[in-house]
Amino acid sequence: MNTADRVDLVTRYTQEVVTDEELAELLEEDSPSAYIGYAPTGEMHIGHFTTMRKLADFLQAGVDVTVLIADLHAHLDDEKSPFDLLDARSAYYEEAIEGMIEAAGADPDDIDFVRGTEFQLEEEYTLEMYRMAAETTISRTQRAASEVVRESESPNLGGLIYPLMQNLDVKSLDADIAYGGIDQRGIYMLGREILPNHGGESPVCLFAPLLAGLSGGKMSASEESSKVNLTDSPEEVADKINDAYCPMGEAEENGVLEYMEYLVFPILDERGENFVVERPEEYGGDLVYESYDALESDFVNEDLHPADLKGAAGEYVSEGIDPIRERLTEQPELLAEAYPDKYGDE
Incomplete structure (x- = not known):
């Protein structure tokens, strides 16, 4: 190289x-x-x-x-x-x-x-x-x-x-x-x-760069709704992203888009895969993105609806952290010893 x-x-x-x-x-x-x-x-x-x-x-x-x-x-x-x-x-x-x-x-x-x-x-x-x-x-x-x-x-x-x-x-x-x-x-x-x-x-x-919080503004370690934890279940990931600040056509301080740019697309690039937004044929059918720039362009131009983006984003983010989630949840003593106030009685 x-x-x-x-x-x-x-x-x-x-x-x-x-x-x-x-x-x-x-x-x-x-x-x-x-x-x-x-x-x-x-x-x-x-x-x-x-x-x-x-x-x-x-x-x-x-x-x-x-x-x-x-x-x-x-x-x-x-x-x-x-x-x-x-x-x-x-x-x-x-x-x-x-x-x-x-x-x-x-x-x-x-x-x-x-x-x-x-x-x-x-x-x-x-x-x-x-x-x-x-x-x-x-x-x-x-x-x-x-x-x-x-x-x-x-x-x-x-x-x-x-x-x-x-x-x-x-x-x-x-x-x-x-x-x-x-x-x-x-x-x-x-x-x-x-x-x-x-x-x-x-x-x-x-x-x-520091990612924006899902609730808007700066991500906060103390605010659960502003971030996805590595041990969040697929359902929790989907719920947090579905509730996220993601106004139509706006890229500024949009945590969902930042997850796409700095986490999902880099992983997909390594795998040689595209980002697919599944939609019913009556709403135009699936959208396939080879790059983050193309996705952001469609979102800003309002050709990609926040609800469709969030649904796909939740699945890809959850898949991305899945091996980490599995690794940590298989060792519950790690969290219990590190954070006894939260996990010690589990």
Whole structure:
């Protein structure tokens, strides 16, 4: 695979690359490395699946991939995960991520999994973090983490340490590429500034878009109706999508269309399949789409009705998460131990 093809593969379905020139130069090398970190807090959902899909592209492009289960980060961010649940939630996250990677068509064995506690408590890491803390202002770290860490008028100190550690992770894991959602941009822009002063290099940054919620606006992990969970039944998936915000002809903040663009069509492309909307002959018969752009065009031009789109979308999304759902529901102890308040009595 030549460099141009590797660049196309690595950058597809992303929102921003910092910078394109640096990435192209990096992909001239044989085995560059990329990393993404996940703090094991709430249950994983379909928004995570869209970023996991990109890891399959990395592997296909010959990029070494590390997934960090950022257990300490999960506690530092306003104690979103109690300390005594970090091990259980980390185990659940690793299992869910392996399921998503496999469902995306890649081999989870090709990815290195690391927990933050495996290296973030070492003396060298800790001393470097203190150096970073001494050289970085509170306002700069707050600005960097504003889209990620829970904010308040009187923030906990852990939320200020969080962005420093996240950038130190890039150095410690020897990552050439830092990959994450676009909400991570502020943190990694800080890293590009400060890492060269701490024995590291400025990483190339790739950012994935954040999906709109099914109820309109931003997807919320705490709002069940705004997202599809990985363990939702086919009936639950269908109900959530049927109730979703999807006004006729409008693509803006349309979560159903975003599911199509960033999840369903990438999976179908890998399989060499089309997206089929089944309709009775009296309403024009079935519609077949080879690309997302064609589907969006029909929807915006009102040639595709929201009800028809939702019906097909529910089936394809449910099919997409089916192997992940099966993997997790066959291990109910994972969820029970990670989220005892919700699943402990089941």
